[in-house]
Amino acid sequence: xxxLLTLASLIMSCSIVQADSxxxxxxxxxxxxxxxxxxxxxxxxxxxxxxxxxxxxxxxSDVTIDAAGRLVTPAFFAGxxxxxxxxxxxxxxxxxxxxxxxxxxxxxxxxxxxxxxNPHSSVVxxxxxxxxxxxxxxxxxGDRTLSGRGSLVxxxxxxxxxxxxxxxxxxxDGSSGDMVGGSRAAHWMLxxxxxxxxxxxxxxxxxxxxxxxxxxxxxxxxGIFVFxxxxxxxIIRVLQFAKERRLNAVISGGQEAWMVRDALSDARIPxxxxxxxxxPRSFDALGARLDNAAMLHAAGVKVLFTSGETHNARKVxxxxxxxxxxxxxxxxxxxxxxxxxxxxxGGQRREIAAGRLADLxxxxxxPLDVNAAADxxxxxxxxxxxxxxxxxxxxxxxxxxxxLGRAYIRP
Amino acid sequence: MPFxxxxxxxxxxxxxxxxxxxxxxxxxxxxxxxxxxxxxxxILTGDGERLEQADLYVSDGQIKWVGEGTPAEDARTIxxxxxxITPGLIDVHSHLGVYPxxxxxxxxxxNEATAPVTAEVWAEHSIWPQDPGFSRALASGVTSMQVLPGxxxxxxxxxxxxxxxxxxxxxxxxxxxxxxGLKMACGENPKxxxxxxxxxxxxxxxxxxxxxxxxxxxxxxxxDWDRYEDALQAPDAARGSEGGxxxxxxxxxxxxxxxxxxxxxxxxGALRGDIIVHMxxxxxxxxxxxxxxxxxxxxxxxxxxxGVEAYKIANELAQHRVCGALWADWWGFKIEAYDGIQxxxxxxxxxxxxxxxxxxxxxxxxxxLNQEAAKAMLRGNRAGLDIPPERAIRWITSNAAKSLGVxxxxxxxxxxxxxxxxxxxxxxxxxYAKPLQVYVDGALLHExxxxxxxxxxxxxxxxxxxxxx
Numbered sequence: 116x117x118x119l120l121t122l123a124s125l126i127m128s129c130s131i132v133q134a135d136s137x138x139x140x141x142x143x144x145x146x147x148x149x150x151x152x153x154x155x156x157x158x159x160x161x162x163x164x165x166x167x168x169x170x171x172x173x174x175x176s177d178v179t180i181d182a183a184g185r186l187v188t189p190a191f192f193a194g195x196x197x198x199x200x201x202x203x204x205x206x207x208x209x210x211x212x213x214x215x216x217x218x219x220x221x222x223x224x225x226x227x228x229x230x231x232x233n234p235h236s237s238v239v240x241x242x243x244x245x246x247x248x249x250x251x252x253x254x255x256x257g258d259r260t261l262s263g264r265g266s267l268v269x270x271x272x273x274x275x276x277x278x279x280x281x282x283x284x285x286x287x288d289g290s291s292g293d294m295v296g297g298s299r300a301a302h303w304m305l306x307x308x309x310x311x312x313x314x315x316x317x318x319x320x321x322x323x324x325x326x327x328x329x330x331x332x333x334x335x336x337x338g339i340f341v342f343x344x345x346x347x348x349x350i351i352r353v354l355q356f357a358k359e360r361r362l363n364a365v366i367s368g369g370q371e372a373w374m375v376r377d378a379l380s381d382a383r384i385p386x387x388x389x390x391x392x393x394x395p396r397s398f399d400a401l402g403a404r405l406d407n408a409a410m411l412h413a414a415g416v417k418v419l420f421t422s423g424e425t426h427n428a429r430k431v432x433x434x435x436x437x438x439x440x441x442x443x444x445x446x447x448x449x450x451x452x453x454x455x456x457x458x459x460x461g462g463q464r465r466e467i468a469a470g471r472l473a474d475l476x477x478x479x480x481x482p483l484d485v486n487a488a489a490d491x492x493x494x495x496x497x498x499x500x501x502x503x504x505x506x507x508x509x510x511x512x513x514x515x516x517x518x519l520g521r522a523y524i525r526p
Numbered sequence: 527m528p529f530x531x532x533x534x535x536x537x538x539x540x541x542x543x544x545x546x547x548x549x550x551x552x553x554x555x556x557x558x559x560x561x562x563x564x565x566x567x568x569i570l571t572g573d574g575e576r577l578e579q580a581d582l583y584v585s586d587g588q589i590k591w592v593g594e595g596t597p598a599e600d601a602r603t604i605x606x607x608x609x610x611i612t613p614g615l616i617d618v619h620s621h622l623g624v625y626p627x628x629x630x631x632x633x634x635x636x637n638e639a640t641a642p643v644t645a646e647v648w649a650e651h652s653i654w655p656q657d658p659g660f661s662r663a664l665a666s667g668v669t670s671m672q673v674l675p676g677x678x679x680x681x682x683x684x685x686x687x688x689x690x691x692x693x694x695x696x697x698x699x700x701x702x703x704x705x706x707g708l709k710m711a712c713g714e715n716p717k718x719x720x721x722x723x724x725x726x727x728x729x730x731x732x733x734x735x736x737x738x739x740x741x742x743x744x745x746x747x748x749x750d751w752d753r754y755e756d757a758l759q760a761p762d763a764a765r766g767s768e769g770g771x772x773x774x775x776x777x778x779x780x781x782x783x784x785x786x787x788x789x790x791x792x793x794x795g796a797l798r799g800d801i802i803v804h805m806x807x808x809x810x811x812x813x814x815x816x817x818x819x820x821x822x823x824x825x826x827x828x829x830x831x832x833g834v835e836a837y838k839i840a841n842e843l844a845q846h847r848v849c850g851a852l853w854a855d856w857w858g859f860k861i862e863a864y865d866g867i868q869x870x871x872x873x874x875x876x877x878x879x880x881x882x883x884x885x886x887x888x889x890x891x892x893x894x895l896n897q898e899a900a901k902a903m904l905r906g907n908r909a910g911l912d913i914p915p916e917r918a919i920r921w922i923t924s925n926a927a928k929s930l931g932v933x934x935x936x937x938x939x940x941x942x943x944x945x946x947x948x949x950x951x952x953x954x955x956x957x958y959a960k961p962l963q964v965y966v967d968g969a970l971l972h973e974x975x976x977x978x979x980x981x982x983x984x985x986x987x988x989x990x991x992x993x994x995x
Contacts, residue, residue: 203860206861238858398630427856440960488905505866
């Protein structure tokens with residue numbers, strides 16, 4: 116109860132003052148050097164970090180938060196998700212993340228899920244209050260090799276909070292071979308053909324539309340291709356294709372990435388994994404193991420994390436924690452949850468340094484452990500009210516006395 | 527007197543239950559073990575107590591004493607300073623073996639989705655004991671689990687409780703003497719599966735009508751067998767009075783036992799209380815409907831599974847002594863899971879008599895029951911409920927054992943209980959906690975970083991030849 120009251124008083128102070136300046140005092144700061152510094156204050160003006168250091172508590176600010184020695188980090192990366200695209204997984208009327216059965220054989224790399232993004236989805240605050248500031252908004256694998264495109268999005272509730280490079284999602288995972296005629300080899304046949312059409316006159320295009328052709332061209336020049344692949348041989352095929360086409364590539368899935376870690380390291384291709392994968396759930400994942408992240412990191416491969424979930428995207432810090440439990444250095448996992456995803460996908464720099472975005476979190480403990488949670492989330496320099504549909508359901512059902520009925524408890 | 531009494535009893539048993547032997551009995555054998563004394567451990571007993579720097583003594587596959595006692599002279603001593611000891615973890619909701627890895631279509635053996643009422647099927651007959659998921663769960667401290675059919679059907683069939691040991695057949699894993707479960711399902715899944723085929727049920731009201739029709743048939747089945755068995759048991763009232771012999775009706779009854787029906791046999795077992803009902807149900811209103819239906823037909827719901835809205839009716843669940851087997855934070859994958867909150871488990875645990883359980887329903891979640899419990903504990907504490915580790919551990923030990931009807935054998939570290947034990951490297955409620963040793967019936971069956979005690983399934987053997995770690 117004490118916690119809820121503290122939170123309520125914080126909400127009060129915030130809803131009255133739209134903070135232009137915010138001071139966080141006595142923080143244990145996770146710095147840009149991927150280490151912690153104690154007894155530090157952070158002064159924020161107009162959504163940006165202005166100054167960092169001890170003894171800033173004499174500066175005047177609209178709102179002050181006493182971190183009381185707690186860890187403060189950049190807001191976490193929620194992984195590759197459909198937050199804002201999928202209100203309820205199996206309610207197909209409320210899902211916009213996937214393009215399927217469009218009744219032509221065409222691939223649509225120009226299918227852009229950002230056009231469907233809804234910042235008012237209940238999933239946005241549910242995710243944000245757990246300490247997450249941004250996610251990679253993805254076109255989910257549909258029935259084409261090219262799934263579509265997306266980008267990073269800040270979970271600040273804005274309509275246009277996209278940032279970073281345009282990301283094209285390519286599905287070459289063996290499990291989807293049946294979608295393209297029964298063999299994963301067809302993914303490559305179609306991809307090669309689609310890329311070759313970049314030299315074809317618009318009137319003669321067979322596999323992509325003129326818009327798709329332009330989208331591929333753009334992405335080759337300035338974008339990123341995320342290839343969904345798990346089996347070692349599929350990953351090697353991605354490396355070959357990315358090299359030939361000079362693509363800025365990222366692997367997602369990567370359950371057998373550890374087997375080809377040196378090749379990934381040489382090609383400087385990052386891998387986004389779910390570090391909980393340790394079962395041979397398919398013949399593409401016979402090599403799945405819990406120390407995948409640790410081995411990749413040791414070989415010099417950049418590792419990021421995703422949970423494979425949208426609604427429960429908040430689980431991704433548990434995913435990172437498990438990677439640490441199985442050998443990944445804690446600091447590498449922290450970087451993978453804060454600064455690295457923005458660096459990989461071309462977003463604003465996520466680090467606690469002057470001039471940087473003030474998307475920050477005050478944690479109750481080790482954010483990679485399941486016994487800690489986000490105490491305060493700051494989005495664009497403004498403390499979040501820390502409310503979501505779920506916190507309100509709790510407030511409705513926590514009291515033992517329902518009075519006239521729970522529907523009269525209006526948090 | 528045509529028969530001697532013992533022969534009469536034998537014959538009546540034979541006729542009334544025309545099964546020559548118990549079907550698919552457990553062939554479980556505990557592994558050889560030697561006496562072990564654990565010293566200086568932090569012990570969570572599983573039933574609510576926490577002991578510091580305490581000793582635990584195991585012999586003959588049983589817990590002999592906790593705290594104070596005398597070990598046998600030949601007992602091996604394990605210094606457990608800094609370690610935590612808990613009962614072996616129990617998952618009341620698993621599909622290991624019936625939806626095994628690799629999850630290829632031909633391995634999809636968990637839902638007999640060909641009719642909404644398939645109480646006649648038994649999950650155990652789908653279990654592939656070579657599922658690599660079993661050894662992963664063992665490495666995570668899970669020593670017992672219930673494997674259930676899926677939720678496509680209103681009555682999905684029988685679940686079975688297993689001890690998590692390697693075996694060439696599920697029978698070698700079957701928990702001796704554990705009652706069967708009956709898997710039932712509410713809500714979206716059955717109505718989607720059958721409604722999608724323009725079949726009943728296609729609505730929630732269709733679900734309830736179909737449950738009730740099945741229970742009515744099962745009641746009749748119970749009555750038929752009761753009448754028949756009463757007739758066999760009854761002292762022959764007619765003999766010696768009206769010229770001897772049975773009445774015509776009684777003689778006919780005795781000579782024509784009701785026909786066995788596998789579907790109704792399982793439902794009858796639930797009505798009689800021999801089989802525990804495990805009900806997949808998300809919404810609070812549906813759970814209340816089900817509790818009423820159970821009253822109508824005179825059976826008990828043992829546990830609601832998933833119960834994403836269980837927190838809305840925590841008091842009613844406690845009053846009915848129904849457990850809630852729940853997730854820490856999974857929500858939103860369908861609309862009946864839209865109101866999930868992370869405090870669900872803690873709120874179901876709150877009332878006097880509340881029986882909260884962390885379940886997995888997942889080959890990943892079963893490997894992290896301690897982490898899932900840790901998250902639920904954290905949320906409860908942040909909401910102002912006071913939940914120490916010794917209370918939260920009940921959610922994955924003694925409460926789970928209660929749900930499966932085996933609480934007198936496993937789930938707590940008390941004298942006489944099966945010695946299913948996990949030695950953790952630290953407080954288990956952390957992402958960094960790992961089982962160092964896992965004992966089943968006193969036998970050490972898993973040890974971290976010891977290849978000799980990391981069992982591997984036949985499926986995994988010889989894969990990825992030539993790949994060096």
